[in-house]
Each structure stands twice: as C-alpha cells, then as structure tokens.
Amino acid sequence: xxxxxARPIGVFDSxxxxxxVLRALIEELxxxxxxxLGDTARLPYGTKAAETVVRYSVQAADAxxxxxxxxxxxxxxxxxxxxxxxxxxxxxxxxxxxxxxPGADAACLTSRSGHIAVIATERTVSGGAxxxxxxxxxxxxxxxxLAAQLLVALAEEGLSExxxxxxxxxxxxxxxxxxxxAHFKLxxxxxxxxxxxxxxxxxxxxxxxxxxIRRAIGPRVTIVDSAATTARALRRELGARDLAAxxxxxxxxxxxxxxxxxxxxxxxxxxxxxxxxEEVELIDL
Amino acid sequence: xxxxxARPIGVFDSxxxxxxVLRALIEELxxxxxxxLGDTARLPYGTKAAETVVRYSVQAADAxxxxxxxxxxxxxxxxxxxxxxxxxxxxxxxxxxxxxxPGADAACLTSRSGHIAVIATERTVSGGAxxxxxxxxxxxxxxxxLAAQLLVALAEEGLSExxxxxxxxxxxxxxxxxxxxAHFKLxxxxxxxxxxxxxxxxxxxxxxxxxxIRRAIGPRVTIVDSAATTARALRRELGARDLAAxxxxxxxxxxxxxxxxxxxxxxxxxxxxxxxxEEVELIDL
Numbered sequence: 134x135x136x137x138x139a140r141p142i143g144v145f146d147s148x149x150x151x152x153x154v155l156r157a158l159i160e161e162l163x164x165x166x167x168x169x170l171g172d173t174a175r176l177p178y179g180t181k182a183a184e185t186v187v188r189y190s191v192q193a194a195d196a197x198x199x200x201x202x203x204x205x206x207x208x209x210x211x212x213x214x215x216x217x218x219x220x221x222x223x224x225x226x227x228x229x230x231x232x233x234x235p236g237a238d239a240a241c242l243t244s245r246s247g248h249i250a251v252i253a254t255e256r257t258v259s260g261g262a263x264x265x266x267x268x269x270x271x272x273x274x275x276x277x278x279l280a281a282q283l284l285v286a287l288a289e290e291g292l293s294e295x296x297x298x299x300x301x302x303x304x305x306x307x308x309x310x311x312x313x314x315a316h317f318k319l320x321x322x323x324x325x326x327x328x329x330x331x332x333x334x335x336x337x338x339x340x341x342x343x344x345x346i347r348r349a350i351g352p353r354v355t356i357v358d359s360a361a362t363t364a365r366a367l368r369r370e371l372g373a374r375d376l377a378a379x380x381x382x383x384x385x386x387x388x389x390x391x392x393x394x395x396x397x398x399x400x401x402x403x404x405x406x407x408x409x410x411e412e413v414e415l416i417d418l
Numbered sequence: 419x420x421x422x423x424a425r426p427i428g429v430f431d432s433x434x435x436x437x438x439v440l441r442a443l444i445e446e447l448x449x450x451x452x453x454x455l456g457d458t459a460r461l462p463y464g465t466k467a468a469e470t471v472v473r474y475s476v477q478a479a480d481a482x483x484x485x486x487x488x489x490x491x492x493x494x495x496x497x498x499x500x501x502x503x504x505x506x507x508x509x510x511x512x513x514x515x516x517x518x519x520p521g522a523d524a525a526c527l528t529s530r531s532g533h534i535a536v537i538a539t540e541r542t543v544s545g546g547a548x549x550x551x552x553x554x555x556x557x558x559x560x561x562x563x564l565a566a567q568l569l570v571a572l573a574e575e576g577l578s579e580x581x582x583x584x585x586x587x588x589x590x591x592x593x594x595x596x597x598x599x600a601h602f603k604l605x606x607x608x609x610x611x612x613x614x615x616x617x618x619x620x621x622x623x624x625x626x627x628x629x630x631i632r633r634a635i636g637p638r639v640t641i642v643d644s645a646a647t648t649a650r651a652l653r654r655e656l657g658a659r660d661l662a663a664x665x666x667x668x669x670x671x672x673x674x675x676x677x678x679x680x681x682x683x684x685x686x687x688x689x690x691x692x693x694x695x696e697e698v699e700l701i702d703l
Contacts, residue, residue: 297589391467
C-alpha cells in the first residue's frame with residue numbers, strides 16, 4: 134500500500150475558513166502531503182440552496198480526485214451538512230471525513246448538562262445536520278442552534294477582535310447564554326442551569342473569532358472547535374486503512390477558484406503561517 | 419417603435435442590493451415593465467477577480483436578452499466597475515446604463531469643496547472606476563475611496579440600524595471624516611476643511627444603511643446615492659431613443675440564481691414592498 138499511502142490528502146472548503154482545519158490536520162499529521170481546494174469564486178455556501186451546495190461540493194471532489202488524493206476531508210460545515218453523502222458516493226471507495234461528526238463527538242463527550250449550543254451558517258442550521266448528529270450520540274441532549282452569518286463576514290474581513298467583533302458576538306450569543314454576568318447569577322442561583330454548557334463552533338471561520346465569542350459567553354462554557362477532533366478522526370481512519378504516509382515532510386498544494394491575492398492575504402491569518410500568492414493555483418470548477 | 423418600446427427593461431445585480439436601484443427606476447418610470455436578475459448563487463461579486471466578474475456579467479446580460487429586454491441597467495457597482503464595456507459590446511445596439519457614471523455626475527454637481535469620498539466593495543475600489551469617472555468630470559477634484567466590505571454583509575443580514583451598524587459605519591468612516599464632533603470643529607476652525615463634503619454610496623447595498631452612515635459622518639456631508647440619478651439617466655436615454663413605454667402599469671419579473679426564499683425575505687426590505695417567494699423564478703446561469 135506504500136504507493137497509495139504516499140498520495141496527498143484532499144481538503145475541500147467553500148473558501149479559506151477551512152484553513153483552520155488544515156492547520157489542525159498538519160499539526161496532527163506532520164508527514165502528510167495535502168491538496169487544499171477553496172471554492173472562493175462561489176463562496177459563501179452558507180446562504181445558498183441545498184441542491185446548489187451539493188452540486189458545487191461534488192465538482193470540488195472531482196477536482197481533488199484529479200490530483201490523485203487518497204482521501205477527502207470536507208472542511209466546510211455547510212458542504213458537510215447537505216453534501217457529505219453525495220461526495221462519498223462520488224469518490225467511493227476513498228474515505229471521506231466531514232467536520233460535523235467529529236464536532237458532535239467532542240460536544241457530546243464534553244457537555245455535562247446535556248444542553249449543547251451550536252453556531253453555524255444559515256444553510257447548516259436549516260439543514261439540521263448538527264441537531265441530528267448530536268441526538269444520534271446523546272438522544273437526551275437539548276440542542277440549541279443559531280445562524281450567525283455576520284460572524285463569517287467579520288472573520289473574512291479580518292476584524293477578529295475589538296469592539297465591533299465583540300458587539301456582533303454578543304448580538305448572536307447573548308440571547309442564548311444571557312449576558313456573561315447574568316450567566317453566573319443563573320448558575321449560582323438555580324439548581325438546573327437553563328443555559329448551555331457547551332458551544333460548538335459549527336463554521337470553520339469561527340475559530341478566528343474565539344476571543345470575542347469567549348467574552349460574549351463568559352468563562353464557564355466549553356468551546357468545541359471541530360478542527361482538532363476532525364484531525365484525530367482522520368488519523369484513525371488512515372491508520373485503519375493502512376493509508377498513513379510512510380514519513381517525510383508535510384507539504385500543501387493550495388488551489389482556489391478565484392482571488393489568489395485575497396486567498397493568500399486572508400488565508401495566512403487562518404492557517405497561522407504566511408501563504409505567498411505564488412503558492413496558490415487558480416482553477417475553474 | 420411601439421413594439422420595441424413595450425418591451426421590458428432589464429436590470430442586473432449580483433444579488434439583491436440592486437433592488438434599491440429598481441425601486442428608484444419604478445418611481446421615475448411608473449409605466450415600464452422590468453425584468454430584475456439577481457445572481458444570488460454567485461454573490462458577492464465585490465471580492466472576486468475582475469475577469470470572473472466580467473464573465474458573470476456577460477452571462478447575466480445574455481439571460482436578460484432572452485427575456486427580450488429593450489435596454490439593460492447594470493445596478494451592481496462592481497459589475498459596472500469592470501464589466502460595463504464587455505456588456506455593451508455583447509448586447510449592442512441595446513443601450514446599457516451603469517450606476518457609476520450617474521453617481522459621479524451627482525457627486526461632481528454636489529461637492530463644493532471638490533473633495534469627494536466614495537465607499538464601495540473591494541473590487542470596485544481596486545478597479546478605480548469611481549476615481550476615473552469623477553476625475554473625468556472634475557479634473558481638479560480630490561477623491562478618497564475606501565473599501566467597506568462588512569457593510570455589505572450587514573445590509574444582507576438586515577442589521578441596518580442599532581449599535582452594531584453604527585460601530586461598523588464608524589469603523590470605516592471615522593478615519594476619513596473624523597469623529598462627527600471633530601468634524602464640526604475642523605469646519606469651524608480652518609479656512610479649507612480637510613474632510614470631504616460629499617460621500618458617494620458606491621454599492622447598492624449601502625442605501626439600506628443610510629442612518630448609521632449619517633450618524634458616523636455627521637450632518638454636514640452630502641450623501642449621494644446613485645439610484646435616483648441612474649433612474650433619471652435611464653429616462654433621458656429611453657426618451658432620446660424613442661423607447662419609453664407608451665403607458666400602462668409597472669410590473670416586475672424577479673429572477674434569481676439561488677435562494678428564492680432569501681431573495682424574497684431580504685429583498686422586500688431593499689425594494690420597500692413585499693416580494694412573495696412565488697414571484698421569484700429560479701434560473702441557472
């Protein structure tokens with residue numbers, strides 16, 4: 134299987150948010166080669182119809198297959214929420230890993246109260262995939278999901294801290310968690326707290342906003358970011374199928390459908406290392 | 419020419435922002451039929467590469483030609499900034515009206531100091547079309563343009579007033595205009611004011627945010643919204659070519675490339691009247 138195991142891992146996202154997942158994958162799997170495809174020409178997926186997202190996702194999977202990948206990580210929550218099965222069928226028998234299952238795993242293990250909150254894009258919320266994934270694992274759980282579309286634009290714009298980011302985070306989260314102060318009072322005063330004890334970041338853009346989100350929900354709530362759990366799930370899958378790279382250095386091939394300059398500039402923040410515009414190939418899907 | 423003059427006017431935008439322009443067109447031309455095409459599957463155009471925007475714009479013009487339109491209004495500033503000539507070539511001899519020329523006309527007539535500010539999307543700003551259009555009309559003018567991408571997301575999300583909208587408007591505009599208070603001091607104290615006296619809303623989403631924008635810049639700056647001047651330019655063009663509708667009631671055919679429900683819900687706010695989801699046709703470009 135050495136030939137197959139040396140092939141790259143395909144990672145797909147609607148844009149650059151998935152680079153937060155790629156970062157976790159590289160940390161967990163430092164000997165792998167990656168091909169990262171961001172469909173930047175057609176982002177955001179989060180406000181589009183389900184059938185459109187499915188069509189785009191399958192086209193992206195086809196493009197990654199052309200690069201000879203050995204498996205595909207769907208790093209876009211929206212694509213996972215509606216398109217994961219279509220991608221699996223398309224690339225069978227290659228393994229396909231999404232971010233929603235691992236995120237639900239982590240949330241269900243973390244939550245003590247069983248009340249789990251999820252913030253995501255409009256499409257992910259209306260598709261109901263997080264509710265379903267969490268309830269499959271913990272049927273007694275209470276799941277509160279909310280669409281926070283403006284947080285995506287905020288992260289894309291690089292406004293990840295300061296008063297604007299904080300007021301937008303509070304706008305979306307205060308209703309669910311109460312003001313950070315009130316939250317303490319509720320926990321201290323009541324026997325069963327009415328607020329969730331776990332918040333799942335159900336969009337790959339949101340880890341960039343973790344500081345204002347933390348300030349809006351207070352220190353007691355556990356934040357679950359599916360990137361790290363997705364990386365561990367991928368490592369297990371590669372091991373089980375004898376597909377782990379035999380060794381060597383990590384490398385990434387960056388591919389985008391539009392805006393190479395912007396991909397490099399904004400993507401550098403998400404990946405945590407500089408991406409040069411010359412590193413990014415432009416393709417048409 | 420009666421046959422031709424009875425044909426609809428095609429209006430094209432990357433999404434729903436252009437409905438603010440359509441609203442002005444209907445007010446100015448109450449006897450016309452309109453076909454409004456919003457390329458909602460591929461918005462926003464404002465962060466995409468110029469060649470991508472040109473390709474999408476020409477496809478949209480083709481689709482409007484299929485509806486038998488007598489002229490085309492490009493209600494998207496980004497499409498105008500890079501794609502207006504390509505559209506003109508494609509649909510020749512039909513007249514094509516953009517929003518940038520009329521916006522520049524209004525700004526140049528309005529400004530007394532000759533210092534004109536423009537807020538727009540990233541692509542419109544980097545294309546330089548507003549700078550060029552204003553300097554063609556007033557070569558001595560000083561033009562300050564700035565990209566305000568987050569304002570687009572804010573309008574799309576319907577957060578057009580309140581503390582979040584105000585803090586984002588201040589974030590973009592305070593650097594140019596000074597805090598609203600400081601602005602008065604500058605005007606009162608100095609002989610030549612260093613701040614612009616005219617602000618062009620160079621994106622069709624921005625009229626929805628006029629209140630927080632006004633608060634950020636103070637009461638003295640004139641705000642130019644190109645919708646009304648575009649409507650007057652269109653009326654002149656139709657008159658000159660003997661293409662004005664002979665009479666009858668106004669009607670609109672709404673066409674979108676994705677998200678009919680969202681188009682109806684958010685678009686109603688931009689158009690100023692309710693759009694039912696059943697009124698919106700879905701097409702693929």
